[in-house]
Amino acid sequence: MSYYLVGEYLEDAVVALVRFLVIKRLAGNSSTLMVVKEYFVDGVSPSSISYKYRVSKFRVRGYIQRVIEKTRNSYLASLIIKQVFPLILEIEPAVIKVNEKYVCLLCDQSFESEVTAENHLRRKHEEHISKTVKEVLESIKELPASK
Numbered sequence: 845m846s847y848y849l850v851g852e853y854l855e856d857a858v859v860a861l862v863r864f865l866v867i868k869r870l871a872g873n874s875s876t877l878m879v880v881k882e883y884f885v886d887g888v889s890p891s892s893i894s895y896k897y898r899v900s901k902f903r904v905r906g907y908i909q910r911v912i913e914k915t916r917n918s919y920l921a922s923l924i925i926k927q928v929f930p931l932i933l934e935i936e937p938a939v940i941k942v943n944e945k946y947v948c949l950l951c952d953q954s955f956e957s958e959v960t961a962e963n964h965l966r967r968k969h970e971e972h973i974s975k976t977v978k979e980v981l982e983s984i985k986e987l988p989a990s991k
């Protein structure tokens with residue numbers, strides 16, 4: 845990684861945000877990813893996003909808040925997400941929805957909800973998560989701030 849702006853704070857923010865997005869992608873949680881992308885990359889308002897994806901405004905704001913907590917800066921979050929989003933979409937999800945079940949492709953267990961599947965990934969497949977986060981970070985050639 846060759847960072848234009850080297851700083852522990854910036855690096856921590858990038859890692860935390862990439863990890864958040866990687867887990868959502870691995871868990872097959874496309875709605876959170878799309879909400880985050882539309883707000884931070886496309887500049888769509890929370891109410892339009894809420895209407896488009898039929899997610900409550902409360903949840904949309906919750907996702908946005910969780911992203912901002914990672915960077916403590918909305919502008920920085922946008923810069924990072926713009927750069928990493930295409931890489932995130934290249935990751936193979938580890939959980940797929942089959943009828944009403946969420947199946948973990950890494951160990952074949954199935955779960956009742958998206959939330960339990962995601963918690964399962966965090967608990968049982970940390971190695972897979974870290975490996976994927978590392979791969980995304982290595983693909984970032986330079987910090988988004990340099991654009």
Ligand SMILES: [Zn+2]
Nearest residue numbers: 948950951952
């Ligand atoms: Zn599993």
